[in-house]
Amino acid sequence: MTAEAFSSHLPQPLTLDDVALMAEADPYSRFYELSPTGVLSVMTPPGLSHAQVATRLMLWFGEHGYREVFQNLGIRTETSEGTGARIPDLSVWNPTPTAYPVWVPVDGLLVAVEILSRSTELTDRIEKREEYAAAGITRYWxxxxxxxxxxxxxxxxxxxxxxxxxxxxxxxxxxxxxxQQHLR
Incomplete structure (x- = not known):
């Protein structure tokens, strides 16, 4: 099946609920993100080196008293272009994010961290940089x-x-x- 044939079966426009349902039904545990302009991205789970970096950072935050540190937590990015759904590799919060079924608002998000991979480098360096800024995320690493x-x-x-x-x-x-030196 071609990408065009596949995409013709998707609801238009896609909603955050649609994206959450696709991720839940995926037998391969891929990550699904939606840009505020409606572009769907599907990514494979991270590899070992990616997970090692995320874990090192998570432990570093924890060793310094940060308890609300999450890997792959879905966030809702509200921008003037629309509402997006992203999954930063790591996110640090104060206070704890409000409980939502999947996509939590960015209120209290101290820093969003993306660890580059070949398939996501352009998205992380350009698209997410602009989107996270438009959503008001104070720090992006x-x-x-x-x-x-x-x-x-x-x-x-x-x-x-x-x-x-x-x-x-x-x-x-x-x-x-x-x-603390970097989150002032």
């Missing part, structure tokens, strides 16, 4: 897939992300600091 797992830390200023001074830095450098 992008972890590269280079040997050093270089972390680019972005902070929202006047509706756009600006690189934090000294960014990007190797993940090993970041893990030798405290999250």
């Amino acid at each position: 992008i972890v590269g897939r280079d040997k050093a797992n270089t972390v680019t830390m972005l902070v929202l200023q006047d509706g756009k992300y600006e690189e934090v001074e000294g960014s990007p830095r190797p993940l090993s450098w970041l893990l030798n600091t405290t999250p």
